[in-house]
Structure formats: C-alpha cells, structure tokens
Amino acid sequence: MSDLSKNDIERATFAFSIYDFDGSGKIDAFNLGDVLRALNSNPTLATIEKLGGTKKKGEKQLSLEEFLPIYSQAKKDKDQGCYEDFLECLKLYDKNENGLMLGAELTHTLLALGEKLEDKEVEEVVKDCMDPEDDDGMIPYAPFLRKMCDGWSKKGAAAPADAEPAEA
Structure with missing residues (x-):
C-alpha cells in the first residue's frame, strides 16, 4: 500500500464510502469492480475475481484496509486497455x-x-x-x-x- 499516494488513498476512501451503502465501513465484494472503475481503473471480470470480487451479492464483505491493497494491485495492472x-x-x-x-x-x-x-x-x-x-x-x-x-x-x-x- 506504500505505493499509493496520499491523493490515491483519499480518492479510494471516497469511492469506497460511496459503495458502503449501510455505513458499516465495508463494501460488498460484488461491487469491487464498480469501485475500481469509479477510480478510473478498467479491470476485466477475471481480474476482479482474482482480486477478491464475487459474482453474487452478500458472499463477502471488504473493509477499507482490505480494499486499499486491492486498489494498489489494480493500479499496477497494465492489461486494462485505454x-x-x-x-x-x-x-x-x-x-x-x-x-x-x-x-x-x-x-x-x-x-x-x-x-x-x-x-x-x-x-x-x-x-x-x-x-x-x-x-x-x-x-x-x-x-x-x-x-x-x-x-x-x-x-x-x-x-x-x-x-x-x-x-x-
């Protein structure tokens, strides 16, 4: 996570908070791709699954502390296309x-x-x-x-x- 700038962390925290629908400090892993895309990333469905995303709602929850390393990894992924x-x-x-x-x-x-x-x-x-x-x-x-x-x-x-x- 040390490779994330202060600005990256602020943006990630804000995007994460939007998908924290119930204010619990966690997001549904089903929404992982949406959060990453909101942060200007373009992960494939396979990448989202590899990073911990799920295909069904309610299977897994992610905290911000769990999400930041995932975001860091997604930022490094060069196979996104532009x-x-x-x-x-x-x-x-x-x-x-x-x-x-x-x-x-x-x-x-x-x-x-x-x-x-x-x-x-x-x-x-x-x-x-x-x-x-x-x-x-x-x-x-x-x-x-x-x-x-x-x-x-x-x-x-x-x-x-x-x-x-x-x-x-």
Missing part, C-alpha cells in the same frame, strides 16, 4: 475511414466480443453513450468511446476529474 487502444479496435469497422461505423456493428461488438455484455447492459450503454444514428445507420464511434472511457457506469458515476478531453 481510450487509444479501444479506438484502434473500432477503426477496424470504419470502412470509409471517416470516423463512422454502423450502430448495429457497435451493438453486435458489445454483445459478442471480449467480455460480452448482456442485452440489457448493451441497451443501457447505447441509450447513455451513443449518438443517434444518421440516415444510413452510422454513428461517430470516437464520442461514444470517449463517454465509455470517461466513466459511464450503470450506477451513473460521474466522469473522473482527471479524464482527458476527446480529440476533435
């Missing part, structure tokens, strides 16, 4: 190299590739992050991706304060 990495992936679907892709292809990608999302999750993401399709069913994918990387979550978390603005 905006630029994901942008390069979406460019594969940009057949005209004009910053647009079919909205249906984006939806299919969210449903079928990587850590697959459920239909309901995709509906939420599309509603919250995707610009309307044009007459040809195309959407600008960079703004969609920026909204995703800047902290969208099912819980409605705000974008991180240290997020970089999207490039034009």
Whole structure:
C-alpha cells in the first residue's frame, strides 16, 4: 500500500464510502469492480475475481484496509486497455475511414466480443453513450468511446476529474 499516494488513498476512501451503502465501513465484494472503475481503473471480470470480487451479492464483505491493497494491485495492472487502444479496435469497422461505423456493428461488438455484455447492459450503454444514428445507420464511434472511457457506469458515476478531453 506504500505505493499509493496520499491523493490515491483519499480518492479510494471516497469511492469506497460511496459503495458502503449501510455505513458499516465495508463494501460488498460484488461491487469491487464498480469501485475500481469509479477510480478510473478498467479491470476485466477475471481480474476482479482474482482480486477478491464475487459474482453474487452478500458472499463477502471488504473493509477499507482490505480494499486499499486491492486498489494498489489494480493500479499496477497494465492489461486494462485505454481510450487509444479501444479506438484502434473500432477503426477496424470504419470502412470509409471517416470516423463512422454502423450502430448495429457497435451493438453486435458489445454483445459478442471480449467480455460480452448482456442485452440489457448493451441497451443501457447505447441509450447513455451513443449518438443517434444518421440516415444510413452510422454513428461517430470516437464520442461514444470517449463517454465509455470517461466513466459511464450503470450506477451513473460521474466522469473522473482527471479524464482527458476527446480529440476533435
């Protein structure tokens, strides 16, 4: 934990407190991924499970003292991907190299590739992050991706304060 700065600890404490729903000083390990994502991390489901997250609510509780080393480990994880990495992936679907892709292809990608999302999750993401399709069913994918990387979550978390603005 010594590798966490004072600012990291303050941010982690604040995020932890948001998910301490009953004020007990503990969070449900089911919410571990959400807390880490609120701290601008992007762990995979496998990483969350490896760090102590659970798939069901109520199985395990984590105190702040248990959470801080987990956060420290998640910060070290370099296999998270970033905006630029994901942008390069979406460019594969940009057949005209004009910053647009079919909205249906984006939806299919969210449903079928990587850590697959459920239909309901995709509906939420599309509603919250995707610009309307044009007459040809195309959407600008960079703004969609920026909204995703800047902290969208099912819980409605705000974008991180240290997020970089999207490039034009």
